[in-house]
Each structure stands twice: as C-alpha cells, then as structure tokens.
Amino acid sequence: MGTVSNTAGSGKKKKTALITGITGQDGSYLTEFLLEKGYEVHGIIRRSSNFNTQRLDHIYVDPHNSSARMKLHYGDLTDASALRKWVDTICPDEVYNLGAQSHVGVSFENPDYTADVVATGALRLLEAVRTHIESTGRQQIKYYQAGSSEMYGATPPPQDENTVFHPRSPYAVSKVAAHWYTVNYREAYGLFACNGILFNHESPRRGENFVTRKITRAVGRIKIGLQKKLFLGNLKASRDWGFAGDYVEAMWLMLQQEKPDDYVVATEESHTVEEFLEEAFGFVGLDWKECVEIDPRYFRPSEVDNLRGSAEKARKVLGWKPKVGFKQLVAMMVSGDLERANREKVLVDNGYIDSHQQP
Ligand code: NDP
Ligand code: GDR
Incomplete structure (x- = not known):
C-alpha cells in the first residue's frame, strides 16, 4: 500500500x-x-x-x-x-x-x-x-x-x-x-x-450481474457458441x-x-430491457427471442418501472452533456464482450478451461 x-x-x-x-x-x-x-x-x-x-x-x-x-x-x-x-x-x-x-x-x-x-x-x-x-x-x-x-x-x-x-x-x-x-x-x-x-x-467495465452487462456478456458467448440461453427477470422496466x-x-x-x-x-432518453436486448442481439445478427428465458428468481419484490432524467441543471450550470448515445453504448459493450468471448474460446478449445468457467 x-x-x-x-x-x-x-x-x-x-x-x-x-x-x-x-x-x-x-x-x-x-x-x-x-x-x-x-x-x-x-x-x-x-x-x-x-x-x-x-x-x-x-x-x-x-x-x-x-x-x-x-x-x-x-x-x-x-x-x-x-x-x-x-x-x-x-x-x-x-x-x-x-x-x-x-x-x-x-x-x-x-x-x-x-x-x-x-x-x-x-x-x-x-x-x-x-x-x-x-x-x-x-x-x-x-x-x-x-x-x-x-x-x-x-x-x-x-x-x-x-x-x-x-x-x-x-x-x-x-x-x-x-x-x-x-x-x-x-x-x-x-x-x-x-x-x-x-x-x-x-x-x-460494468459488473457482470447488472442487466446490460449480463446481456452483452451473453451475446458474445452465444455468438461464439459458448452458451445457449440467457435467463432474465422483468423485461418491461425502462432505464x-x-x-x-x-x-x-x-x-x-x-x-x-x-x-x-x-x-x-442523465441522457434524458429511456429504453426498456427488451429494447436493450433487441439492440444488443441485433448487433451480431441474432434474435433475442430465441435465446432469452424468463426466470422469476430475477424479479424484485418491488420494482422501479420507469426512469428518465431531466439533466437541464447539469447542462446549464456545469456545461455537461453526454457524448455517448444508446446505440453507441450497446455497440461498445457488445464489441468488448465479443472480443472477450473469442479469448475464452481459445482457452476452451485448448482444454485450459471448460465453457462454464470464467478465465
Ligand atoms: P460498483 O458496484 O462497480 O462498485 C462499487 C465499489 O464499492 C467497489 O469498488 C466495491 O469494492 C466498493 N465497496 C463495496 N462495499 C464496500 C465497503 N463496505 N467499503 C468500501 N468500499 C466498498 O458500482 P459503480 O461503480 O457502478 O457505482 C459507483 C457508485 O455510484 C455506487 O455508490 C453506486 O451505488 C452509485 N451509482 C451507480 C450508478 C450506475 O449506474 N453505475 C448510478 C447511480 C449511482 P469491491 O471491488 O471490493 O467490491
Ligand atoms: P438497476 O440496474 O437496478 O437499475 O440499478 P440493473 O441492471 O440491476 O437492473 C435494471 C433493470 O433490469 C431488470 N432486470 C434485471 N436486472 C438484473 N440485474 N439481472 C437480471 O437478470 C434482470 N432481468 C431484468 C431489473 O429488474 C431492473 O428493472 C443500477 C445500479 O447500478 C445501482 O447501483 C444504481 O443506483 C442504479 O442502476 C441507477
């Protein structure tokens, strides 16, 4: 230290x-x-x-x-x-x-x-x-x-x-x-x-058990053949x-x-989890409906349905505005996870790990 x-x-x-x-x-x-x-x-x-x-x-x-x-x-x-x-x-x-x-x-x-x-x-x-x-x-x-x-x-x-x-x-x-x-x-x-x-x-760098990263990790792994299904909870929530x-x-x-x-x-734009799925799976030419299953385990006892911020004060006082939009964000995350899945595949194919293990 x-x-x-x-x-x-x-x-x-x-x-x-x-x-x-x-x-x-x-x-x-x-x-x-x-x-x-x-x-x-x-x-x-x-x-x-x-x-x-x-x-x-x-x-x-x-x-x-x-x-x-x-x-x-x-x-x-x-x-x-x-x-x-x-x-x-x-x-x-x-x-x-x-x-x-x-x-x-x-x-x-x-x-x-x-x-x-x-x-x-x-x-x-x-x-x-x-x-x-x-x-x-x-x-x-x-x-x-x-x-x-x-x-x-x-x-x-x-x-x-x-x-x-x-x-x-x-x-x-x-x-x-x-x-x-x-x-x-x-x-x-x-x-x-x-x-x-x-x-x-x-x-x-998002933690892998938040919904966006969970989705993009799965997209990479499914595309490369390391995983078949993705289990999620509420797809109607909007963020x-x-x-x-x-x-x-x-x-x-x-x-x-x-x-x-x-x-x-905030970006002042809101999308449902379903829209995120559409964009992320669509980015690599996959249909999310063929890969996603609902697991009630991921439903929360009380849910937050819809969040969309108004960042007018930050824009006016701080002169801040977001540079990366929704589609660009999804593309950045899916690309990162595709690359990671490709590296994982090399290890799996050479017998260093099995497909359930994280490198
Ligand atoms: P992460 O979960 O990625 O990081 C949380 C950090 O807190 C980790 O470094 C973790 O350490 C550390 N931590 C956990 N418990 C303790 C503890 N007992 N004492 C000291 N440190 C601890 O969160 P984000 O980076 O995404 O978010 C940063 C902050 O912003 C959090 O407070 C979050 O609640 C808040 N926030 C996040 C938003 C988001 O969308 N990301 C939106 C709004 C607020 P370790 O690595 O050891 O687990
Ligand atoms: P959130 O993020 O709760 O908004 O908190 P999260 O990605 O966990 O959930 C977003 C929405 O997706 C739904 N959902 C799932 N969520 C997870 N994690 N896993 C699933 O399988 C799944 N299926 C559907 C959730 O129900 C929810 O509606 C994040 C955190 O970073 C907080 O620390 C931060 O304060 C808020 O964002 C703003």
Missing part, C-alpha cells in the same frame, strides 16, 4: 483526491480522469482473499516507483476509524464517495449490510471529513456523494432535482439517507458537499442508460463550482 505525498516535483501543490469504491466501474473511470488532470489519486480498497483490482491494473504503477500517482489503502466504509485515519493521512482536496453494495436485487437479500455500507458508510465518511477539518483547522475538503436515480423509484418521469423520492428497495432507501446526510452536513457545518443523482450508466466515462466528468465538475449543490446526470 502506498505512502502519502502532497507535493509535485515543481514544489507546486498537486491536487489530491480520495476515492472510496475505486475498484468499481466508476472508480476506475474517475481515477483515469483525475490522473489525466494531474491529480494524485488515493483509493480505499477492501481486503479480499483474491486481488480485485482488475479494473485498475492497466493504470497501476508500483508505489515504489516515484512516478506513481495512484495509491491504494486498505479500508472499509463500515470502519469509521480507518476512514478518519486515511482522511488525516492523505489530507485530500476532494473526496468522492463511490463505495457501495450497489446491486438493487442483492439489497433485498442483504438489507442490513446494504444500509450499513450505503447509508451509515456515507455518514461515517462525512463525519471523518468534518472532524478532520474541525481538528486541523484546515481549508475546505470537497465531498461528492454518489446518489442514484433509484431514489425516485415509483415517482414517474421525467425526474429532476425537485422530484419527490419514493425509493423501492433497501438500496434505494439507503441512498436517500446518504443524500440527506450530505445535504445536512452542507447546511449544518457548511461542508462543500454535493449529491450527484446519477441515472444508470454502463460500460464494458435512462448512459456511458460511465461521460458521467465521471460530471462528478468532478460539481466539485469545481463556487457553491456546493445537487445535480441530476
């Missing part, structure tokens, strides 16, 4: 960011984005029995190398003392709280844990930032909270910053709590704290799907404003 240094070789202070959830989809894109901007990036990672830094491997530089600007530290959103220690040690200019048990379906099965990490975890990190500022008399630390369109839940679209929250899962309820903790720390202590209310965003690489820029922009505020980030 890395040592901590705050100054560039020139003597000019380099900006420093601390990211929870750095090993996740958004964490990896945000790290790339901030490194590109010249930041030193510190990430909190959880201990696991195997390394789980695959999304960061391509930008990893050994910390013994003086050019390393990404540094990883063990910690957890359930561990307040570790959070405080890393805020004290790193003295970041900006903190991005992206860490979460982020799967809506799983949150029905692990509700306590989800609340602990997503809701109380945000509170612990806000408290670490607040008490650090109070005890050191240091300048402001800017804080970003990863909020979610799931907070709108049952409230019909279009959803913007003034839309009423009606969360429909333990995950979404926990995100609502994290949202209000963030607002409260801004109002009570003058903390520079922003909520980004981000609608679904995907990429070739506002954007590209994760575009969305991390909005997170950063929020922290560059004069005043902290909350912003919706």
Whole structure:
C-alpha cells in the first residue's frame, strides 16, 4: 500500500483526491480522469482473499516507483476509524464517495449490510471529513456523494432535482439517507458537499450481474457458441442508460463550482430491457427471442418501472452533456464482450478451461 505525498516535483501543490469504491466501474473511470488532470489519486480498497483490482491494473504503477500517482489503502466504509485515519493521512482536496453494495436485487437479500455500507458508510465518511477539518483547522475538503436515480423509484418521469423520492428497495432507501446526510452536513457545518443523482450508466467495465452487462456478456458467448440461453427477470422496466466515462466528468465538475449543490446526470432518453436486448442481439445478427428465458428468481419484490432524467441543471450550470448515445453504448459493450468471448474460446478449445468457467 502506498505512502502519502502532497507535493509535485515543481514544489507546486498537486491536487489530491480520495476515492472510496475505486475498484468499481466508476472508480476506475474517475481515477483515469483525475490522473489525466494531474491529480494524485488515493483509493480505499477492501481486503479480499483474491486481488480485485482488475479494473485498475492497466493504470497501476508500483508505489515504489516515484512516478506513481495512484495509491491504494486498505479500508472499509463500515470502519469509521480507518476512514478518519486515511482522511488525516492523505489530507485530500476532494473526496468522492463511490463505495457501495450497489446491486438493487442483492439489497433485498442483504438489507442490513446494504444500509450499513450505503447509508451509515456515507455518514461515517462525512463525519471523518468534518472532524478532520474541525481538528486541523484546515481549508475546505470537497465531498461528492454518489446518489442514484433509484431514489425516485415509483415517482414517474421525467425526474429532476425537485422530484419527490419514493425509493423501492433497501438500496434505494439507503441512498436517500446518504443524500440527506450530505445535504445536512452542507447546511449544518457548511461542508462543500454535493449529491450527484446519477441515472444508470454502463460500460464494458460494468459488473457482470447488472442487466446490460449480463446481456452483452451473453451475446458474445452465444455468438461464439459458448452458451445457449440467457435467463432474465422483468423485461418491461425502462432505464435512462448512459456511458460511465461521460458521467465521471460530471462528478468532478460539481466539485469545481463556487457553491456546493445537487445535480441530476442523465441522457434524458429511456429504453426498456427488451429494447436493450433487441439492440444488443441485433448487433451480431441474432434474435433475442430465441435465446432469452424468463426466470422469476430475477424479479424484485418491488420494482422501479420507469426512469428518465431531466439533466437541464447539469447542462446549464456545469456545461455537461453526454457524448455517448444508446446505440453507441450497446455497440461498445457488445464489441468488448465479443472480443472477450473469442479469448475464452481459445482457452476452451485448448482444454485450459471448460465453457462454464470464467478465465
Ligand atoms: P460498483 O458496484 O462497480 O462498485 C462499487 C465499489 O464499492 C467497489 O469498488 C466495491 O469494492 C466498493 N465497496 C463495496 N462495499 C464496500 C465497503 N463496505 N467499503 C468500501 N468500499 C466498498 O458500482 P459503480 O461503480 O457502478 O457505482 C459507483 C457508485 O455510484 C455506487 O455508490 C453506486 O451505488 C452509485 N451509482 C451507480 C450508478 C450506475 O449506474 N453505475 C448510478 C447511480 C449511482 P469491491 O471491488 O471490493 O467490491
Ligand atoms: P438497476 O440496474 O437496478 O437499475 O440499478 P440493473 O441492471 O440491476 O437492473 C435494471 C433493470 O433490469 C431488470 N432486470 C434485471 N436486472 C438484473 N440485474 N439481472 C437480471 O437478470 C434482470 N432481468 C431484468 C431489473 O429488474 C431492473 O428493472 C443500477 C445500479 O447500478 C445501482 O447501483 C444504481 O443506483 C442504479 O442502476 C441507477
């Protein structure tokens, strides 16, 4: 794990960011984005029995190398003392709280844990930032909270910053709590704290049990003959799907404003899971109806039917707009997974793995 240094070789202070959830989809894109901007990036990672830094491997530089600007530290959103220690040690200019048990379906099965990490975890990190500022008399630390369109839940679209929250899962309820903790720390202590209310965003790095990636993984494997069927739940749900690489820029922009505020980030276009299937299977000339079967296991006890954001405020105030559209996003994900399936096939054909194993 890395040592901590705050100054560039020139003597000019380099900006420093601390990211929870750095090993996740958004964490990896945000790290790339901030490194590109010249930041030193510190990430909190959880201990696991195997390394789980695959999304960061391509930008990893050994910390013994003086050019390393990404540094990883063990910690957890359930561990307040570790959070405080890393805020004290790193003295970041900006903190991005992206860490979460982020799967809506799983949150029905692990509700306590989800609340602990997503809701109380945000509170612990806000408290670490607040008490650090109070005890050191240091300048402001800017804080970003990863909020979610799931907070709108049952409230019909279009959803913007003034839309009423009606969360429909333990995950979404926990995100609502994290949202209000963030607002409260801004109002009570003058903390520079922003909520980004981000609608679904995907990429070739999306976790494989979210519906988009589950579909594009299956398209690649079915096309190449490694798999026959894809089992899914509710195909009628509609989501506002954007590209994760575009969305991390909005997170950063929020922290560059004069005043902290909350912003919706969305493409303003919504598609059903069925439409995603049509586009993804169609991209490789397959008919999804011949491959998809419904498994009630994937239905949720309460569903979010329709999300479509209005990102007018982000467009006007942040000057942000998405660059990647729906068709381009699906093409990018299917192409990535076709390539991966081709690599898998080489291993299967040569007897290194069987077709049920992941390489
Ligand atoms: P991922 O599931 O890909 O990543 C979640 C990250 O949180 C991982 O790095 C994970 O670590 C980490 N994490 C999980 N539990 C803990 C814990 N107890 N302590 C510290 N870190 C933990 O999510 P995304 O990158 O897609 O999303 C980033 C954030 O944005 C999340 O908060 C998510 O809820 C929110 N969000 C996401 C949207 C999306 O469409 N992607 C939309 C709106 C909000 P590990 O690798 O060890 O599992
Ligand atoms: P979501 O994403 O719940 O919107 O949360 P997910 O991809 O899991 O579900 C989207 C919709 O697809 C339906 N669905 C299935 N979902 C999964 N995962 N697996 C299936 O087999 C399946 N079949 C149908 C779901 O019911 C749902 O309606 C994501 C996460 O990234 C959150 O962390 C984030 O806050 C929100 O997006 C915005």
